[in-house]
Amino acid sequence: MTAAQSAGPGIRAARTPIVVDGVGKVFGEETDKPFEAVRTVSMDIAPGEFVSVVGPSGCGKSTLMLMVAGLLERSAGTITVxxxxxxxxxxxxxxxxxxxxxLDFRTAEKNVLLQAEIRGLDRAKLKARSDELFEQLRLTHAKSRYPRQLSGGMRQRVSLIRTLVHDPSVILMDEPFGALDALTRLQVRTDLEALWLERRPTVVFITHSVEEAVGLSDRIFVMSPSPGEIVDEVVVELPRPRPIVLGESPEFFAYVDRIYKQFQRMGVLHGIEVPAAGRES
Known part of the structure; x- marks a missing residue:
């Protein structure tokens, strides 16, 4: 057992590197119609680094995350955590x-404390950390409410608390804000950055939102359409903590523009062709 695994809630989690080396995934390898989802992906993620992976739908982002978590067997390459x-x-x-x-039948707090039951952790220590996170995310008033009594943003923040409450050294997130409205998404993104800065776990964040990736990340890996490959690695050198609205920063725009141009180059984004008649003066 590692030091990070034995440390109880309230103790700063050990920082953990992630190395993905030449990883690929083919579904249906034994069939006559195999599907290659991920091809030869390599990433060297430093301890405590916040890394995002962006790419078009179906490019293998989620598949990659599941392989890092050990929840999906890879077809090629190695992963170490x-x-x-x-x-x-x-x-x-x-x-x-x-x-x-x-879980619909458990209150927000009991959903979070389910981690103690599943992992066999000290309930009192987990409860103390849970209380701290509920307060930080302005949800103390909602601890006794059931999911159906919470807004979408509140439910997602409870889910975030459940993800963080046992102080993991690694956090894997697959489009966690995808179902939220734009304003709530901005707020939860800011909340996540604040919580990450406090303890600096290693984060792999999967998202379709280029702006969200730039707002959160130290580095961004850009994936191609299926079979997903890494086509660009963007180092984001913006000061932290980052403002809730980044759009007016020329530096922010430059990172976003670079990634969108990659998508244009790959044919993921297409401009509007104006017929010749429409261009006549």
Whole structure:
């Protein structure tokens, strides 16, 4: 057991590197119609780094995350987390998906404390960390409410608390804000950055939103259409904490523009062709 796995809630999580080396995934390898989802992806993620992966729908972003988590077997390559090979589900991890996956019959707080039951953790320590996170995310008043009594943004913040409450050294997030409206998404993005800055776990964040990736990340990996490959690596050198609205910063715009131009080059984005008649004066 690693130091990070043995540390209880309230103790700063150990920082954990992630190394993805030549990883590929082919579904249906034994069939006459195999599908190559991910091809020869390599990423070297430093301990405590916040990394995003962006790319078009179906490019293999989620597949890559599941392989890092050890929840999906890879077809090629190697993955190590904290120097240990990933040959099955890793334990010192917090995972968040687009759907909040809260249990309807448990209150917000009991959904979070389910981590103590599943992982066999000290309930009192987990409760203390849960209370701290509910307060930081301005949700103390909602602890006794059921998911159906919460707004979409509140449910997603409860899901975020559940992801972080056991202080994992690695956090994997797959489009966690995808179902939120634009304003709520901005606020939850800012909340996530603040929580990450506090303890600096290693984060792999999957998103379709280029602006969101630039707003959160130290580095961004850009993936091609299927089979997904890394076509660009963008180092984001913006000061932290970052303002909730980044759009007016020329530096922010330059990063966003670089990534969108990659999508244009790959044919993911297409401009509007104006007929010749429409251009006549």
């Amino acid at each position: 904290g120097g240990e090979p990933v040959d099955g589900p890793i334990t010192d991890v917090g995972i968040a998906f687009q759907d909040h996956l809260l």
